[in-house]
Amino acid sequence: MASYRLTRDADLALTTNRTLAIAAASLVAGLVVLGLKFLAWYLTGSIALYSDALESIVNVVTALVALVAVHLAQRPADASLQYGYHKAEYFSAVIVGVMILVAAIAILREAYFGLLSPEVPAAPAQGLLISLGATAINLVWAQVLIRQGRKVLSPALEADGKHLMTDVISTIGVIIGLGLVILTGWAALDAILAALVAINILWSGWSVIRDSVGGLMDVAVPPETGKRIREVIAANAEGAIEAHDVRTRQAGKITFIDFHLVVPGTMTVDAAHAICDAIEAKLREAVSHAQITIHVEPEQKAKHSGIVVL
Template sequence: MSRKFALWSIPVALLVFLLKLLAWRMTGSVALLSDALESTVNVIAAGLAYYAVRLADKPADSRHPFGHTKAEYLSAVAEGVMILFAALLVIREAIAALPNPHIEDAPMLGIGVNIVAAIINGLWAYALLRVGRRNRSPALLASARHILTDVLTSAGVVVGVILASATGWLILDPILAILVALNILREGWHVISESVDGLMDASIDAVTRAEVESLIAREMAGALEFHDLKARFSGAILFAEFHLVVGQNMSVGRAHDICDRIEHALETKFPGSSFTIHVEPETERKT
């Protein structure tokens, strides 16, 4: 499912970019140009996301025994860097237009084209967000958040161009473009920081941790306690390890059965994930 949506993101991003470019040509608005420039990033990022999702789907091998799922984080970091680059291009165009701002005499048709592009973007971002959350795909989630920011940017640009055209204050156009660029910079930094957390094996969020702890506690009947839980996501795969304390005289076979029961429950909740359980005697009990 993730791969299918990542593939379709490429023609969708290209269509939106061409519509925004057409809107700029119709209006001459530097704000609409800035919106189109950001969409060039969407096209490149869509290609990167598709490649990353394909690579992440590859099974583990002798060289990559933990799988290839971190490829999605690398894709998301690359997308964040391109977002920052797009913001700098927007700022350059806007500053150049400040001394002589202009908008064509009849910009409404161009604005309408830009609105159509924004609607397409919004619908696709919603679809990517749903699939990305369901499949825990960093690449799709990064693309969805970027596109949602693009939608908000487009809305702000359209309002600004209409105001500039209606009031005659054409300086509003490049000023709005600079504000758009600042928002793009913020989103780019957000995408990069979240992806770097994944590359640095940041711990899972509090809600997911509570789910894992609840499942372990529910399935550990016969054991005394568990402690030292460490867990992280690598793309859609959950990696977790913890210590399980059992009675001093419990047989290896029975302790193994408890571990199997816990692992089955966790794998049902988090398919494809990997768990390491270190069995300890009751002398290691911490409570």
């Protein structure tokens, strides 16, 4: 068991370092893209490109909040937070969602004034090329964030990646729309595009907040994971009678599992402990970074309504 714990701690440390490195790189990428998008807006004066640049400010704030949250989430449990700081990432994702909503409202305001006084953007070709370069960076980095966020079970990184993908989609729409402005000379389309970007951002912000609130409310693991947990318990509890009241919750990369294990009333504490050790070892193989609590109870006090041990 000691060697297993050392391996588990080493894996967790490696995951932590990787998560922090990705969050830091995300901040750098966000600053580069922000500079490019504001340059595109400066050259053209386009409201649509301005809305795109404004969203990139949110991306930078998002990356900064994610970096702080990921760092905080790695802190070990202490006397005041005895279950650890893992939920810090959910709070950061909520903050990101709120920032997205604020940016969308600001963009809608600019779009409204743009509709009142429409103007055809200047130097559109240069602005579009710069915006395309920024979008390419965002596309690549969004895929990295989503993939790595899921791999290391980081809600903050995944939320950041999903928001970047929304940014990519909205920027592509802006670029296509500005191309139409150039071809048709319809200046009002610039402001309309900005409004559409804002609506898309609003939906993205709501999605991020909704998913984060689920984590804060201790939502259970997905059904397929729950099924796997029950199968592992049933297959690795030889000597026990049944398990019941199996409960799970997710907090960042940590999966909390607790249940009651029914054993014969005459079984020794030593034997019951050995069964618990066997179950815990197999559960940790099946579920990454699992924290497990098992309540052992004698047969005569059991509910007899749980998982039948194989």
